[in-house]
Amino acid sequence: MASSSTAKIIDRNIPMVKLENIRKSFDDLEVVKGLDLEIGSGEFFSLLGPSGCGKTTLLRMIAGFETPNSGIVSIAGEEMTNFDANERPTNMVFQSYAIFPHLNVGENVAYGLKKQRLPKDEMKSRVLDMLKLVDLDGLYDRPSYALSGGQKQRVALARALIMQPKVLLLDEPLSALDKKLREQMQHELRRLQRTLGITFILVTHDQEEALIMSDRIAVMFDGKIAQLGHPQEIYERPVTKKVASFIGVMNFISGEYLGKKDDKLHVRTSSLGEVFLKSAQTASDVQPGNVTLGLRPEMMTVLFSTNENSEYEFKAKITNVSYYGDMTYYSVEMPGPDDDISISMRNTVGRHVYSVGDVVRIGWGTESIVVL
Amino acid sequence: MKKNSRPLLIYLFIYLGFLYAPVVLLPLFAFNDSAIIAFPLSGFTTDWFSWLMEDESLFRALKNSVLIAVTASFISTIFGVLTARAMARHRFLGKQSMFGLIMAPLFLPEIIVGVSILIVLMQLGLALSLWTVIAGHVLLATPFSVSILTTAFNNLDRSLEEASLDLGENRIGTFFRVILPLVTPGLISSLLIGFTISLDEFVIAFFLTGTDPTLPVYIWSLLRFPSKLPVVMALGFILLVASLVLLSIFEFYRRRSESLASGKENSGIK
Amino acid sequence: MKFGTQIKQSLDGWRLIGTPFIFGLLLLLTPILLLVLLSFWTQEYLDLNRTFTFANYKEIFSHPVFITLIKRSVNISLFVTASTVLLAFPVAYYISFYGGKRKALLLFLITIPFWTSYLLRIFLWKIILGYNGVINSGLISLNFIQEPLTFILYNSNAVVLALAHAWAPFAIFPIYVSLEKIDRSLLEAGRDLGDTAVRSFFRITLPLAMPGIIAASLIVFIPTIGDYVTPKLVGGTEGMMVANMIQVQFSKANNAPLAAALAIVSLSIVVLISLVFLFFNRKYLRRQI
Numbered sequence: 001m002a003s004s005s006t007a008k009i010i011d012r013n014i015p016m017v018k019l020e021n022i023r024k025s026f027d028d029l030e031v032v033k034g035l036d037l038e039i040g041s042g043e044f045f046s047l048l049g050p051s052g053c054g055k056t057t058l059l060r061m062i063a064g065f066e067t068p069n070s071g072i073v074s075i076a077g078e079e080m081t082n083f084d085a086n087e088r089p090t091n092m093v094f095q096s097y098a099i100f101p102h103l104n105v106g107e108n109v110a111y112g113l114k115k116q117r118l119p120k121d122e123m124k125s126r127v128l129d130m131l132k133l134v135d136l137d138g139l140y141d142r143p144s145y146a147l148s149g150g151q152k153q154r155v156a157l158a159r160a161l162i163m164q165p166k167v168l169l170l171d172e173p174l175s176a177l178d179k180k181l182r183e184q185m186q187h188e189l190r191r192l193q194r195t196l197g198i199t200f201i202l203v204t205h206d207q208e209e210a211l212i213m214s215d216r217i218a219v220m221f222d223g224k225i226a227q228l229g230h231p232q233e234i235y236e237r238p239v240t241k242k243v244a245s246f247i248g249v250m251n252f253i254s255g256e257y258l259g260k261k262d263d264k265l266h267v268r269t270s271s272l273g274e275v276f277l278k279s280a281q282t283a284s285d286v287q288p289g290n291v292t293l294g295l296r297p298e299m300m301t302v303l304f305s306t307n308e309n310s311e312y313e314f315k316a317k318i319t320n321v322s323y324y325g326d327m328t329y330y331s332v333e334m335p336g337p338d339d340d341i342s343i344s345m346r347n348t349v350g351r352h353v354y355s356v357g358d359v360v361r362i363g364w365g366t367e368s369i370v371v372l
Numbered sequence: 373m374k375k376n377s378r379p380l381l382i383y384l385f386i387y388l389g390f391l392y393a394p395v396v397l398l399p400l401f402a403f404n405d406s407a408i409i410a411f412p413l414s415g416f417t418t419d420w421f422s423w424l425m426e427d428e429s430l431f432r433a434l435k436n437s438v439l440i441a442v443t444a445s446f447i448s449t450i451f452g453v454l455t456a457r458a459m460a461r462h463r464f465l466g467k468q469s470m471f472g473l474i475m476a477p478l479f480l481p482e483i484i485v486g487v488s489i490l491i492v493l494m495q496l497g498l499a500l501s502l503w504t505v506i507a508g509h510v511l512l513a514t515p516f517s518v519s520i521l522t523t524a525f526n527n528l529d530r531s532l533e534e535a536s537l538d539l540g541e542n543r544i545g546t547f548f549r550v551i552l553p554l555v556t557p558g559l560i561s562s563l564l565i566g567f568t569i570s571l572d573e574f575v576i577a578f579f580l581t582g583t584d585p586t587l588p589v590y591i592w593s594l595l596r597f598p599s600k601l602p603v604v605m606a607l608g609f610i611l612l613v614a615s616l617v618l619l620s621i622f623e624f625y626r627r628r629s630e631s632l633a634s635g636k637e638n639s640g641i642k
Numbered sequence: 643m644k645f646g647t648q649i650k651q652s653l654d655g656w657r658l659i660g661t662p663f664i665f666g667l668l669l670l671l672t673p674i675l676l677l678v679l680l681s682f683w684t685q686e687y688l689d690l691n692r693t694f695t696f697a698n699y700k701e702i703f704s705h706p707v708f709i710t711l712i713k714r715s716v717n718i719s720l721f722v723t724a725s726t727v728l729l730a731f732p733v734a735y736y737i738s739f740y741g742g743k744r745k746a747l748l749l750f751l752i753t754i755p756f757w758t759s760y761l762l763r764i765f766l767w768k769i770i771l772g773y774n775g776v777i778n779s780g781l782i783s784l785n786f787i788q789e790p791l792t793f794i795l796y797n798s799n800a801v802v803l804a805l806a807h808a809w810a811p812f813a814i815f816p817i818y819v820s821l822e823k824i825d826r827s828l829l830e831a832g833r834d835l836g837d838t839a840v841r842s843f844f845r846i847t848l849p850l851a852m853p854g855i856i857a858a859s860l861i862v863f864i865p866t867i868g869d870y871v872t873p874k875l876v877g878g879t880e881g882m883m884v885a886n887m888i889q890v891q892f893s894k895a896n897n898a899p900l901a902a903a904l905a906i907v908s909l910s911i912v913v914l915i916s917l918v919f920l921f922f923n924r925k926y927l928r929r930q931i
Contacts, residue, residue, distance in 0.1 A: 086540045410774040410779050473663060483889070616754065
């Protein structure tokens with residue numbers, strides 16, 4: 001463990017992980033392009049992005065498996081750019097779990113403790129406590145090849161947490177699990193992080209996972225952070241079209257920004273007519289000219305009865321219907337030149353499912369529009 | 373696919389007959405009570421084996437061969453580890469050409485390797501000895517060790533090493549606690565292959581051997597004396613049986629450790 | 643990237659591969675370069691004449707003895723390669739496709755005859771084919787012939803037979819491995835798309851097994867062309883090959899430079915034929931990568 005493992009009161013003003021102008025290339029391919037990031041103590045932080053965006057490389061530079069070409073990596077206020085992985089107060093849960101196949105569960109979990117030369121009894125009791133924490137009581141002697149995917153996941157977690165890391169790094173830890181187990185582990189990881197108060201850094205390409213688990217998310221594209229914020233900010237106020245379409249489904253409507261009018265953004269669209277939006281409805285600094293408006297599918301409504309009303313509405317023809325059981329997704333034709341948009345409706349009492357070709361009234365509001 | 377495989381099966385038996393044709397003669401003539409190797413057989417004897425037991429130069433040759441084979445397979449396995457590791461984990465200038473040179477003996481007729489080494493030794497005025505044979509055999513066995521160990525190292529998940537480092541272990545500790553236990557089967561195969569190649573190698577040993585012959589070189593000298601042939605048959609039979617026994621023991625333990633492992637797995641899941 | 647940083651990055655790899663590489667440099671590359679050098683010198687009784695000359699090569703290419711020998715070696719080796727691979731293919735095919743649970747046993751059965759000395763395996767063919775050998779004494783005792791047949795030993799055919807036998811497993815294994823790698827659903831897809839069993843064999847199985855066939859061919863071809871033992875034991879004067887001549891020139895004739903030139907000529911032929919062979923089969927190998 002690092003020399004800094006002596007008890008130190010965590011200073012809230014010092015970020016737990018601080019990355020300054022990090023650059024990393026493999027051969028001539030630059031995968032991380034001058035990135036700055038601060039991750040707070042006790043935070044559940046997610047690096048979210050498509051494969052090849054540099055998120056895993058970034059995590060591996062925090063862990064000490066890769067050295068940046070330039071820039072500074074600090075952990076708990078100490079510069080560690082050139083420290084080896086075994087000298088850092090971080091521990092990792094690997095995507096493949098990396099359970100040592102020649103060791104059993106107990107030996108796997110105790111692996112890192114061996115160096116600390118603890119008395120045998122204490123070591124065993126710490127391993128048993130840790131196994132209890134991750135719900136693996138009674139598997140101390142289980143050989144590692146006899147573990148299921150979910151159990152391996154927990155062993156990997158126990159093995160890392162027993163080291164009492166300042167930062168736990170999770171590299172796509174849930175991607176190999178099936179849907180049910182994945183959802184269960186998402187909640188358990190969140191619970192564990194709150195109980196232990198350790199900084200967790202999660203790498204994932206699954207936007208839903210990031211939204212559910214994180215305190216803050218950094219959305220990464222092409223070696224840079226495209227947007228940094230709380231889950232709700234990221235979902236509701238994406239800064240670019242790219243972020244918007246990566247996080248959930250977003251409908252895009254083209255328009256022309258005409259400038260501010262009465263402190264409101266005045267946008268003219270051919271599909272929705274003239275709209276006036278609050279200045280908070282954009283995260284970017286828009287200039288007059290062509291813009292794109294974003295509208296989430298659940299922010300629009302198919303109006304089922306004539307007494308149902310909405311602030312704004314328009315008539316449209318349904319071009320496609322996808323029935324999901326609890327939800328129905330409609331594609332509808334827009335009045336203007338825009339592409340068909342998608343609308344999601346919860347299937348509740350009194351709402352029947354329309355068919356392709358039906359002409360329906362669509363209700364919408366200006367509140368839920370974001371200017372990109 | 374429903375296709376009649378009987379013609380192929382018949383072919384397989386004929387082919388096996390061809391493969392076994394020479395080797396079945398070994399026990400026949402090893403126990404045949406006649407100094408002349410010809411049919412019909414005359415009677416049963418174990419004399420040729422007693423002759424073998426009294427042949428001191430044979431035992432010297434055997435000792436030389438085993439010494440050479442153990443040393444050569446040990447060195448070639450170390451070379452194999454170094455090369456496989458470098459190829460699997462590192463990038464360096466000249467990687468492909470260096471690898472090519474190490475693997476080249478696979479693609480060269482042995483006589484050329486033997487002759488060229490002999491020329492160097494002659495130019496340098498070095499005397500031939502067991503060491504010169506060992507050097508030649510290391511050259512020959514290393515490509516096999518490299519291929520076996522490359523497979524072993526490639527099957528090793530890289531994140532296992534990283535996990536070890538991540539858990540505070542240093543590189544040397546990681547080698548002994550994680551890498552070595554996981555490539556042990558590869559190491560054993562490499563040692564066995566190197567040992568077998570060296571023990572049976574004739575041409576290079578023939579060129580590079582000094583006054584101490586290896587077993588194949590000694591057998592070669594026996595083949596010139598018709599009177600010695602039944603003894604050679606007995607020796608060949610012993611070699612065959614000994615290698616099959618060794619092989620079976622090796623296989624038995626390999627299977628037993630496998631079945632033990634799977635047995636545990638069953639009880640573990642219950 | 644700068645050269646300096648490249649060197650720096652290379653250090654770790656070099657540290658590992660250095661020892662085996664230097665060993666190869668000293669015991670393989672240097673000797674072969676010396677062999678080349680030697681082939682351009684001449685032997686004058688007990689001394690070496692170190693003036694650069696093509697004399698040895700001229701001698702090789704003007705003497706019918708050497709040319710015949712080289713041609714014969716190449717012919718025997720090509721013939722052995724072709725027959726070994728052809729004979730081995732159905733065996734590998736049967737084990738891979740119909741071996742079922744007995745695959746390991748069948749493979750083991752194939753290797754058993756090879757767990758004794760190489761010398762003895764070749765020598766046993768002499769006992770089978772010889773004047774008083776198994777075949778002759780058998781045929782005589784069955785009254786098929788009166789006099790022993792003499793044409794079956796001490797010629798090229800005997801060499802081919804013994805070599806084809808000696809290298810059999812080395813042909814079976816690579817072919818077997820490549821057949822095992824073939825995804826069986828590909829064959830089903832072929833059948834599903836209307837191929838007959840024979841057509842799907844030629845359109846799917848064979849092309850996908852080519853890497854194994856190519857490997858098997860090279861594994862057999864390269865060593866057999868330089869084989870010393872087999873022609874010496876069962877070839878007689880009629881079945882003598884180039885390796886025997888190299889050895890004779892080296893020791894008895896005491897003409898090391900000529901032996902070196904012969905070695906270089908054979909090595910060049912091996913390399914040339916292998917490259918041509920690989921070139922014509924490049925499309926099968928490229929697909930693998």
